[in-house]
Amino acid sequence: MAGKKASMGGYIARRLVYSLLIAWGILTITFLLLRLGPGSPADKYLANIAASGRVRDIAQVQAAIDARYGLDKPLYLQYVDYISNLLHGNLGWSLSTSLPVTELLSKHWIYSFELIFLSTVFAVLIGVSIGIYSAVKQHTKADYAVTVFSFMGISIPNFWLGIMLILVFSVKLGLFKTYYDTSLPLFSLGNLKAMTLPVITLGSGMLAGYSRYVRSATLDNLRKDFVRTARAKGLPERTVILKHVFRNAMLPVITIIMLDLSGVVFGGAYLTEIIFGIPGLGRISFNAIFADDYAVVVAVTLIGAMVTLIFNLLTDIAYTFLDPRVRYV
Amino acid sequence: MNILEVAGLKTYFFTRRGTVLAVDDVSFDLRKGEVLCLVGESGSGKTVSALSILGLVDSPGRIIGGEVMLDGEDLRQYTPRQLRHIRGKRIAMIFQDPKESLNPVLTIGEQIMEPMKVHLNLSDKGAKEKTLLLLERVGIPKERLFSYPHELSGGMNQRVMIAMALACDPEILIADEPTSALDVTTQALFLKVLMDLKKERGMSMIFITHDLGIVAEIADRVVVLYAGRVMEKASVWQIFENPRHPYTIGLLNSLPDIVKKKKLIPIAGQIPGLINPPSGCVFHTRCRFAQDICYRVVPPEEEVEDGHFSACLFRGSADIIKASQGERI
Numbered sequence: 001m002a003g004k005k006a007s008m009g010g011y012i013a014r015r016l017v018y019s020l021l022i023a024w025g026i027l028t029i030t031f032l033l034l035r036l037g038p039g040s041p042a043d044k045y046l047a048n049i050a051a052s053g054r055v056r057d058i059a060q061v062q063a064a065i066d067a068r069y070g071l072d073k074p075l076y077l078q079y080v081d082y083i084s085n086l087l088h089g090n091l092g093w094s095l096s097t098s099l100p101v102t103e104l105l106s107k108h109w110i111y112s113f114e115l116i117f118l119s120t121v122f123a124v125l126i127g128v129s130i131g132i133y134s135a136v137k138q139h140t141k142a143d144y145a146v147t148v149f150s151f152m153g154i155s156i157p158n159f160w161l162g163i164m165l166i167l168v169f170s171v172k173l174g175l176f177k178t179y180y181d182t183s184l185p186l187f188s189l190g191n192l193k194a195m196t197l198p199v200i201t202l203g204s205g206m207l208a209g210y211s212r213y214v215r216s217a218t219l220d221n222l223r224k225d226f227v228r229t230a231r232a233k234g235l236p237e238r239t240v241i242l243k244h245v246f247r248n249a250m251l252p253v254i255t256i257i258m259l260d261l262s263g264v265v266f267g268g269a270y271l272t273e274i275i276f277g278i279p280g281l282g283r284i285s286f287n288a289i290f291a292d293d294y295a296v297v298v299a300v301t302l303i304g305a306m307v308t309l310i311f312n313l314l315t316d317i318a319y320t321f322l323d324p325r326v327r328y329v
Numbered sequence: 330m331n332i333l334e335v336a337g338l339k340t341y342f343f344t345r346r347g348t349v350l351a352v353d354d355v356s357f358d359l360r361k362g363e364v365l366c367l368v369g370e371s372g373s374g375k376t377v378s379a380l381s382i383l384g385l386v387d388s389p390g391r392i393i394g395g396e397v398m399l400d401g402e403d404l405r406q407y408t409p410r411q412l413r414h415i416r417g418k419r420i421a422m423i424f425q426d427p428k429e430s431l432n433p434v435l436t437i438g439e440q441i442m443e444p445m446k447v448h449l450n451l452s453d454k455g456a457k458e459k460t461l462l463l464l465e466r467v468g469i470p471k472e473r474l475f476s477y478p479h480e481l482s483g484g485m486n487q488r489v490m491i492a493m494a495l496a497c498d499p500e501i502l503i504a505d506e507p508t509s510a511l512d513v514t515t516q517a518l519f520l521k522v523l524m525d526l527k528k529e530r531g532m533s534m535i536f537i538t539h540d541l542g543i544v545a546e547i548a549d550r551v552v553v554l555y556a557g558r559v560m561e562k563a564s565v566w567q568i569f570e571n572p573r574h575p576y577t578i579g580l581l582n583s584l585p586d587i588v589k590k591k592k593l594i595p596i597a598g599q600i601p602g603l604i605n606p607p608s609g610c611v612f613h614t615r616c617r618f619a620q621d622i623c624y625r626v627v628p629p630e631e632e633v634e635d636g637h638f639s640a641c642l643f644r645g646s647a648d649i650i651k652a653s654q655g656e657r658i
Binding site: 226229232322 | 422493
């Protein structure tokens with residue numbers, strides 16, 4: 001056992017080093033790509049000044065701003081500056097919001113976290129339950145109904161679903177506000193209610209997907225010999241399904257859920273935040289892209305990459321606990 | 330005294346391509362304390378017969394007729410709940426491939442303890458104590474309690490299966506080709522452990538195999554199955570010394586004999602499809618003695634000598650015996 005732990009520690013350390021290298025690569029690519037495009041973070045600022053008509057020589061102002069934010073330096077020097085700032089925990093300055101990026105992120109991340117967390121809990125609990133149910137009731141009307149709803153859930157794009165939910169439940173029925181109310185305290189029933197439509201919007205696609213994966217994984221395992229053994233032992237069918245089949249069926253599903261958390265959820269959360277006006281990372285990154293606010297876009301991309309890498313690692317670690325056959329050396 | 334009586338058992342599989350008559354009107358008795366061997370080729374209905382006893386036939390299979398009398402009570406009239414209390418408690422079963430028949434993500438200790446907790450209401454502590462005794466009895470070191478199936482050899486896993494089957498001291502043990510996945514040396518050890526335990530506990534046993542060597546070794550009585558029907562039923566001596574069915578004779582002729590160095594004579598052809606089984610005697614398509622009448626009449630089982638039943642229209646016919654003995658030298 002001691003040997004297992006030691007090699008596991010080495011494995012995690014190695015994976016962390018790889019993760020940092022990959023994150024650095026993603027950071028570099030994002031940094032360069034943004035600067036390849038037209039426009040500059042100062043553009044909007046300059047346009048405002050020009051529109052005010054108070055300044056004659058706009059070029060002079062631009063030069064001043066470029067000098068102030070280091071935009072006049074050669075690209076490699078900007079990059080070196082960025083990295084050295086990053087190593088000191090400084091993610092740069094957001095020109096469009098006039099705030100340090102770290103402050104901007106620390107104010108907004110909780111909204112994304114809340115949306116993603118609630119949607120995932122919603123999708124996993126319901127998706128897994130109906131997946132198992134429809135596998136056990138294979139080829140019944142209930143199974144077919146679940147199948148139809150799952151395909152609807154998978155096929156309907158969540159931006160459309162979000163808009164339709166607002167139209168029906170907020171506009172027509174008046175059950176919810178049409179926008180997300182940031183004045184509500186985060187841990188309150190009111191806030192939970194405000195999150196209902198966004199969570200359904202983001203969660204329904206995942207839920208539908210999970211129910212399909214769980215259904216097929218459950219069906220696969222129901223056919224296994226050890227299920228027959230469990231039944232021959234006289235175990236109640238409930239135990240056979242929820243203990244013997246479920247534990248095996250969840251192994252592949254956990255990978256999907258963990259990857260979803262980082263990938264699909266991050267992407268879907270962007271759109272959902274924009275539709276419902278939730279001031280999360282997706283929303284600020286969306287605004288930042290339109291304002292050419294390099295520092296914010298790079299920072300949010302970096303966070304997305306780190307979350308993905310960490311979840312991949314956590315998935316692999318989780319496997320050593322869930323599947324005794326998995327060992328890392 | 331008969332502890333188990335199977336009478337007129339019919340188990341059909343209702344597939345899209347048609348109804349498979351996997352077990353068609355099979356009857357046999359198990360006497361208290363004896364070893365009854367079910368013998369036949371793959372697809373002869375041995376396993377399905379055994380599974381039918383415990384009501385473990387999976388969809389699309391269904392038992393459509395017959396009786397399974399355990400101590401005078403018909404298990405087919407039992408509710409699923411009542412049947413569950415028979416499984417693992419009064420009739421236990423072990424299966425062909427031990428590695429596949431154990432749950433890969435649960436420790437063997439956990440799997441052996443399960444039936445005790447369900448049927449005997451033992452506490453964790455009590456179940457663990459009993460499990461350690463069982464492990465010791467089947468020759469597995471007690472520190473293996475926390476091992477997983479993939480950490481044990483095939484032979485050890487099969488002994489784990491025995492320990493699990495014996496957890497609640499069943500009266501009847503059904504062993505479905507338990508040795509076919511083991512190599513010869515492991516097989517011998519396994520059979521010794523199994524037979525010792527059977528004697529110790531006075532269990533009755535149904536042993537399914539296609540290995541006539543094992544039959545000669547352990548059987549008291551033998552049921553020869555072919556294409557879902559009983560061909561011959563007799564004591565092990567009668568079967569080997571005085572076979573009274575062309576199929577049994579064929580089986581014995583395809584068995585090598587190192588002393589007599591006789592010629593091996595395989596049975597020509599293959600087991601027929603059971604969606605449209607042959608008319609009359611199901612064996613007529615491969616029987617070298619088949620007459621016109623064999624195509625038309627389903628042979629009834631008739632007693633040819635004391636306790637020896639044959640389902641051949643020419644049972645005991647001098648011609649067949651003469652012809653067959655001519656070949657067996």
